[in-house]
Amino acid sequence: MLSLKQTLIGLSAALLAGCFPTFPDEGAIKDLRVVAIQQDPAVAVLDTFPFPTVTLTALVVDPTDPELDASSHAWSLDLPDDFEGAELLEELVPAAPHTEQITVDLNALAGGVGGRDEITPPDFLPATEYGAGLLPINYVVDNGERDREAVKFLNFLVPDFENAVLPAFGPAGYRPVDAYNEALANTPETPEGWNANPNITKILVNEGEQTIEGEMLTNGLSAIDIGLVEGGAGVRFDVEVEDDKLAVDVDVQLYWTHGTPGLPQGEEGQPGGGFNATNPDGDPSKCVEPAEGDPEAQDSEGFGSGSDLSEGFEPDRAFGWTAPCAVNSGPMRLFLIARDDDGGVSWQELRVTLDE
Numbered sequence: 001m002l003s004l005k006q007t008l009i010g011l012s013a014a015l016l017a018g019c020f021p022t023f024p025d026e027g028a029i030k031d032l033r034v035v036a037i038q039q040d041p042a043v044a045v046l047d048t049f050p051f052p053t054v055t056l057t058a059l060v061v062d063p064t065d066p067e068l069d070a071s072s073h074a075w076s077l078d079l080p081d082d083f084e085g086a087e088l089l090e091e092l093v094p095a096a097p098h099t100e101q102i103t104v105d106l107n108a109l110a111g112g113v114g115g116r117d118e119i120t121p122p123d124f125l126p127a128t129e130y131g132a133g134l135l136p137i138n139y140v141v142d143n144g145e146r147d148r149e150a151v152k153f154l155n156f157l158v159p160d161f162e163n164a165v166l167p168a169f170g171p172a173g174y175r176p177v178d179a180y181n182e183a184l185a186n187t188p189e190t191p192e193g194w195n196a197n198p199n200i201t202k203i204l205v206n207e208g209e210q211t212i213e214g215e216m217l218t219n220g221l222s223a224i225d226i227g228l229v230e231g232g233a234g235v236r237f238d239v240e241v242e243d244d245k246l247a248v249d250v251d252v253q254l255y256w257t258h259g260t261p262g263l264p265q266g267e268e269g270q271p272g273g274g275f276n277a278t279n280p281d282g283d284p285s286k287c288v289e290p291a292e293g294d295p296e297a298q299d300s301e302g303f304g305s306g307s308d309l310s311e312g313f314e315p316d317r318a319f320g321w322t323a324p325c326a327v328n329s330g331p332m333r334l335f336l337i338a339r340d341d342d343g344g345v346s347w348q349e350l351r352v353t354l355d356e
Contacts (some may be wrong), residue, residue, distance in 0.1 A: 226352055
């Protein structure tokens with residue numbers, strides 16, 4: 001058996017010799033896939049009555065069925081059978097049939113939050129102490145040929161109902177009234193642990209040929225058509241985001257159903273680019289057409305692959321993509337996904353048409 005030292009030496013030698021491993025590209029969507037699930041709001045704060053509702057939306061992509069006409073959807077609470085209160089919590093998820101989006105009514109939690117039973121809850125509770133909670137929600141999509149499963153942890157914050165300062169009525173100087181007003185004045189606008197979903201605020205196409213911002217952005221509700229592109233030609237995207245925390249902590253990724261990540265090498269008008277498996281010479285006349293039955297979303301080549309150009313371009317969050325020479329099935333779809341460190345997510349779909 002090889003020792004750890006021998007294994008590391010052998011791995012180092014392989015790397016130095018140029019034998020870099022090639023990994024499948026996460027951004028290449030080749031068949032049915034759950035790319036992300038968004039919770040809106042990203043963290044629900046249960047300090048108002050009735051409790052707020054939460055929307056869960058799955059970004060499901062089937063390259064050959066963009067409308068998901070052949071797919072069925074199922075959401076469920078992912079709890080063990082012996083979990084105490086499971087029957088009550090099951091009311092959170094609406095009854096089937098389901099789509100890729102559901103609304104979760106958190107008022108099913110009201111029976112178990114530990115409040116004072118003899119007190120009718122007020123419309124608003126000032127609170128500085130919150131407990132974090134989460135519920136695992138299971139999602140399954142099935143298109144008849146394959147199924148995909150994902151779990152989304154629904155995040156919420158619950159005030160300390162047991163020790164909450166309740167509203168009181170009476171003259172100024174009456175201690176319960178003063179205590180409530182003092183607690184209300186000291187309640188932070190957002191409790192610790194709260195999080196918002198990031199926002200994509202601007203997308204530049206080819207360094208300003210198109211600028212998508214403001215009301216042009218649909219926040220995932222629909223796709224944005226960015227027009228025609230020649231086969232083998234590269235397209236650059238620069239993305240700006242905002243978040244309730246530092247925007248530098250928001251990760252942006254590019255996903256695609258057709259084409260190849262990265263820009264063609266030496267393409268005119270582009271400041272650089274990397275090797276492209278579909279079009280290695282950067283010449284649209286030499287790009288390779290996808291064969292029938294082959295996945296049209298192609299991987300890049302090299303160590304780790306990827307379409308992120310941030311290391312070579314300024315500003316950060318720059319991405320490259322190269323169009324295929326032919327499209328066998330489905331529209332060409334690109335997805336820019338923004339994720340923060342606390343589970344918030346948002347996206348924007350872009351569609352491109354091949355100029356034939």
